[in-house]
Amino acid sequence: DTEVTQTPKHLVMGMTNKKSLKCEQHMGHRAMYWYKQKAKKPPELMFVYSYEKLSINESVPSRFSPECPNSSLLNLHLHALQPEDSALYLCASSPQDGVFGYTFGSGTRLTVV
């Protein structure tokens, strides 16, 4: 299995909703990442997990809450989002030393209404 799987593929949520994005990989990668990509912009790093511990938080608002239950799973919990949070959310994973580069999931296209 050489894929990173993200669910759901599309999500529409209201500003008062609570939802979660899920990411799963079975490549034995010990580093996992969340990126946010707005239209016509490059991906921007949000969070990095290393050995299931949060190692980097790029000053992301608290309405985004990451969770890494185990080495194969990464969640992003969403609460009280704003319309400007609408974007493509990409999950990625890599070996801890990243020698072979990252593998990205197909992303979740989030729309906040």
Place this chain on the structure above:
Amino acid sequence: EDKVVQSPLSLVVHEGDTVTLNCSYEVTNFRSLLWYKQEKKAPTFLFMLTSSGIEKKSGRLSSILDKKELFSILNITATQTGDSAIYLCANRGGNNAGNMLTFGGGTRLMVKP
């Protein structure tokens, strides 16, 4: 702050043409430079470059890194319509606590029949 700049921003060519995409970087902790192709969703890994002057090649695509002048180029020969995409270059920085990708703004390539 790490900075990755790509040029041109966009490019329109005809099938069979050869294109060269540029990526320059200013980073505090260089580990490697990566190239990705992004069509609709997930960026697809193309190359990872760590050493200067060594060309990496995959079919009609090739890439090289110059660590002295801090840039990389991606060449595509005999372009095809399927090469139409956004090409992203990224610096892999960070430390053992996590790998951070800082993306350039991308080059949008359109190949016309």
